[in-house]
Amino acid sequence: MKRREFLRYTTLGGIALSGSGLLVHALAGRHTQASPTALLDNASIPAGQPLQPLPRIANLSDQVGRFQSVLTPAAHALPVSDGLEAKLWLYNGKVLPLIEVREGDELDITLINELEQETTLHWHGVPVPQSQDGAPWEAVLPGESRHYRYVFHRGSAGLHWFHPHPHEGTARQVAHGLAGALLVRPRLGVLPAEVEEHLLVVSDLRLNMNGEVAPHTSEDWMNGREGELLLVNGQREPRLDVAPGTTLRLRLVNACAGRYLRLRLEDHELTLIGTDGGLIERPQPLEELLLTPGERVDLLVRISEKSERSFELASHPYTRGWMGAKPAHLDEIASLLSIHTLNTGVYPAVALPDPLSHIEPLGEPVVRRQVELTEVMPDHDNHGAVNGDPHAGHGGSDSHHGTHGPGHGASHASDDDRAVRPKVDFLINGRAFAMNDVLFEGQVGEVEEWEVFNNSHMDHPFHVHGTHFQVIATRDADREWRDAPWLAWKDTVNLAPYQRLRLRMVFLKPGDWLFHCHIIEHEELGMMATIRVS
Template identity: 30%
Template sequence: MLTRRHFIGLAGAAAGAVVLRSHGSSVAAPAPAATQATLGELPPESATTVVHDFTYVAAERPNALPCFGGRTAPIWTLSAETPLPVIRIRRGDTIAAHLRNDLKGQDVTIHWHGLRIPNREDGVPNLTQAPVPFGASFDYRFRPPDAGTFFFHTHCNTAEQLGRGLMGVLIVEGDESRPFDDEHILVLRDWSIDENGRFLPFVTNEAARSGTFGNIRSTNNEIAPTYDVPAGADIRLRILNVDRTRIMMAGIEGAEAFVIAIDGNAVEPFPLKTWQMGPAMRIDVAMRSPADGKVARLVDYFAPEPVPLAHFAAHGADRRTGALAPAPLIASPIPVPDLDTAEKLPFTFSQATDNSVAPTGPADGRFIDDLCTSKTVYWAINKQSWPMGDHLHVPPPLATLTRGKSYVFELINVTPHMHPIHFHGHTWKVLKSNKRKHLPVHHADTVLLLPNERVQVAFVADNPGDWMFHCHIIEHQETGMMGYVRVT
């Protein structure tokens, strides 16, 4: 169970629960939360800035997670203490993370998913930094300007490394206008292992369709766990889909619930009926727990039969009376795009053709090897496919943007499959869809495109650098549906 004050995880080969705290240490007195309107205006660190030091060592650590049914699998983790590290800081604090790579034959990086941080800290190999080889280290240092629910994960050999578990959760506090009675972090993902605990293939021919699904569904590395909660209480649920492939339709049964944040960004609370979550997407939910002795549950409806993901067993006297009316969260200082002057750019997500592979040649002095043939490339953005080999070969940018200017991207899906499209370093304002008339205007870093859907998103290009722009179904990313946008 991952709660506000402590986090329960599993470490080592045993399946017993241990206390998992936010890793690292902090120094100095608290600093005020950032209120600046743009990333560039975040004030410099001072003697009062809280600095949290973290050390993460990417390594193979065989583990018999509860969801493995007694099998031990050679998972890869960032921490020896727990397979699911959690960082919890306050907005305005600094993260100083030291990464060491102890995975033989692998390069690693850490991408801080959803954070508007300097480009050099974004963790994209060969684009924002050199990949970290076996035996080497790299240091990240940044201050998240936004509060919310985020996560961090590898961006090298992502299908396998993420599939083996190389990720963690990042909570940035400072958005609550009224405290909740309880909180639970719910990390949803599949595992792919056989009856002997060996990993199944992470990339298959299904990469040309919806992607390869795991055979074990888990929540916090358990199968449909039950959590004890106070009765009649307002509970904050931080729900993260960190799977490589699976798209979910999340809903709550047996309790009233409101969506209060999308991808960590505050929204005007609205009742949760269902919310479709592609890989990398998150929602924060305010749930009024049921009466004593009753059980509510988190359910995935995107299946032939609803799949229970977690249960919440209520105990004790009701904490609150009256209808659930969650207070809105405090919005983060995301720049407001000027829609009247914004430049409109279309991005079409399609299946690849023989001519889709990005052109050869050097990009700003970065080495580009001979490109592989397109037979293993299935997807494209604006008729260009990222060359085979994950991030090894860097093509030219899909677009070059002017710093400080407002843009509207029209995301156009011309395939029969869904694609969760993620943009690094910025937060989109999702404006409208041609298919979902009741899609609320909201901020997000990942937008799920339905088949043949057009979605308009707007943002201010205030963060300079080369920023990844890709589908977060990882097999789609690694077989062509990836590019980057340059902000100068």
Template identity: 25%
Template sequence: MQHDPNDGSPERTMAGTAGLSRRQLLGAAGALSLIGGPARAQHAMHDHAGAAHSADMSPTMGMVPEAAVPAMDQPLVEPEVRRSVNGVLSTTLRCAYAYRQIGGVRLYVRSYEGGSPGPTLRMKPGETLRIKLINDLPPNRDGLPADISHPHQFNNTNFHFHGAHASPSGIADNVMRSMAPGHSYNIEIALPADHTSGTYWYHPHHHGSADIQMSSGMVGALIVEGDFAGVPEITTARERLLVLTQVVHDANGMIENFETLFPETATRFLAINGQRRPVIEMRPGEVQRWRILNAAYQDDMLLDLEKHDLHAIAYDGIQLGAVQKLKQLLIAPGQRADILVKAGGPGTYALNAAPYDQGHPSPVGPLARIVVSGAPMEMKLPGALPAAPLASIKDTEITNRRKVVLSATAPEADAAGHWQEFGFFIDGKKFDPGRIDQRVKLGAVEEWTIVNTHEHDDHVFHIHTNPFQVVSVNGKALAVPEWRDSVIVERKGGQVVFRSRFLDFTGVYMLHCHMMNHEEMGMMQTVEVYKA
């Protein structure tokens, strides 16, 4: 990995407020107040200001306690939104520990800007995302392990714009960067003018620490605006963002060991936007657009809304050419689904994660309650959608084919095994950042077959920089090929065939399993796109 503590602005910010202006401080406190209320914000400012305590005074005297946060059944709150101005979305993201209360549990975990999820970023195609990332996490206590797929140095971070068709090099969407604690770093990602519009997201991608950081809630939505411009049934619908996570923690409300994350029984509960079982209000007959992001660190969710259909209009930030009417929505870690919901009659309906077998049981439980009440609204679902934005890849375009095999080894007693007894591989090897696994010519159009030989688990194939069009699953051709950036590959020989155009950007980027425990333990490869 490149260690570039001095790229961008090298100023040290470990002293707490050194790198922050008063406005940024107020901004950070404001973000906290969304979750914790005014008293909480005051507390946060008090901490940041580092008020001096005299020797004869208890250090806690005069401090305002955190505001109590109800465990559940509160109206859904969305993360703070930060927008682009004059073509640039310029913002600061501070990585630091924060106290949070979720679902009746008090946590002390790594965060973006003190929240979970982090702020929602909104920009348009052709615009530039400019971030100053301040790594205010404490110094790492450990050195580099001999096997870099042994999770390590949990306070290093970096930044990935999941789903972006953008440069993977330099200070752009470069996940080979290493952002050590105690410094700040500049990130600049320019989206092409013809970038697809939809629901994307951001998260850390540093090998060794990404899993610990994402499971702590270091995730956020990144919305590229402008889709469905000619479809009033969609543009007039109230929009909601639903960031799904699995909340895990140890006995201290922290995540400091990989053991906290790895066992299949580790999942404690599900949350939306950092809230346990929130309430989503609708009027009878109202249509809402839900941008659903599965930012869970490990598991699929099979979503089910009592007595309602789900109408999918986009997957992974790419518009569908026709509405898909679903009884249930299966969404894997990393995937997004944009869904229209038309409320029925007055009443309370459960949004559930239903039982699903991904090799082990997916988490189940109530995610939210939909409360339908008030004066009816006569809103319609769209009859037709505009043509999908990316042209279907024809047989005659294919310039090359290749196969990628996902596999794993497990101890005798799989469910009870310690993580160090497992191995996760692609093409029989663990991740090596110094090795190039797939070399692809710029402009190539390829057909890839992804095979999962693992007996125990489904996996989630994800590749950076260029989306792909799934043409068949387990030997069965899809009636309508589907554009994606993440796809489930079923266990015991499951196969997904997709096609992809490797356009516009050279450089090195990643493909990996988006179940973060697997990626962290080595189920990742490098891809180099080169100019012939």
């Protein structure tokens, strides 16, 4: 390497983005040939920097039991290197900020919308009153603000998250980086103090060589977008140094729009201790774990007693029914976190309480519903479902119609993101989401059982607002029903192609609650519906 090139390389290498953990470096001169269509690849970000904690949203209240703050989504340009900036939309200028509260706390957040489009704050995984849910019919216009106020009731402890949920604007806002983590601590923690906890928010970004978020492609809309830059807490493949034998508690959020994470930790078994809605009753050992968009997981792992070793937490290839040309990264192992053991004494194993929690079965349902997920070409009837089962019937026989009243349903002006939307509809019970459409009506406090059928050739992660559910039984394509071996509180669950799940849930608060595919692009193309609970 010539001396001049060497100097230039070291000047550009590894510059931290201000106010965030996102570290990007550009190879010498690559941005001088910037083309708006060429993309920054994962290799353009340095790996192996120390894992950074999520940046915190400060609590402005001095009252015990109250979390008060301001969230301002706005455009921010974060310096990447001389002449190259990542142009993102962020809350308070922070990449994946964290709000931390305790069960019983009251939250009071002022949202100040400094975007050039309407937005909302959806508190994914928190059973809030319906008016605080950030639903698309409660949009905050550009330049306007509103309060979100609610209390974290007992039992809401867990790792949740927040993201925008405006009508026909969610995919674009999420692709620009708008999301954050919401950690609700229990009143009384049950895990031993020796356990070392880390929150890991996995996200991805697609930037062009000018540092701009690249618009959605037709493939993004069809499959759910997977950005080339795979990030953990805004960093590429960060490094975590621990003493040998350390018991790590890794709490992950899959904040990607479309990317599935099939998690394995090299040479280690994972122990599942919690899901979307908090701790499960007894630890479950796992070789690997599938974490789909919107899901969270709480894992314990006792790291090897060997010193000076490295272990990769990685996402392994998972086939989720890709439509069109498959990007190469789908067949590759993607490293997320590199764990290194230090040359120090060995930490002893920790003893866990038994049980970790108690999960009451919801009991026999009062109402049963059928929910069917399909993909269809709009010029055909539903028997033209994309690779769908032509003999399958459609649910929705108990559907009702309602309205959110006049003034709702206005969509954004079209932009590049939406111009390339494919001619495929993603449907629930044969219907694409409409703001004034109510698919189901239910009653507060009644046990509901939903049989959700993925009548399509792609995986879909199914999310319900306003409550958590228990997966009671599952039936894979061409198999018999199997009872779930243990109970967990979930708000997002994956359905493989032609899989059926029986979910039980109770809505404790009245209002119009959304349920949808959490591949954001599928949601926006119509795979979303409303249940009106009164």
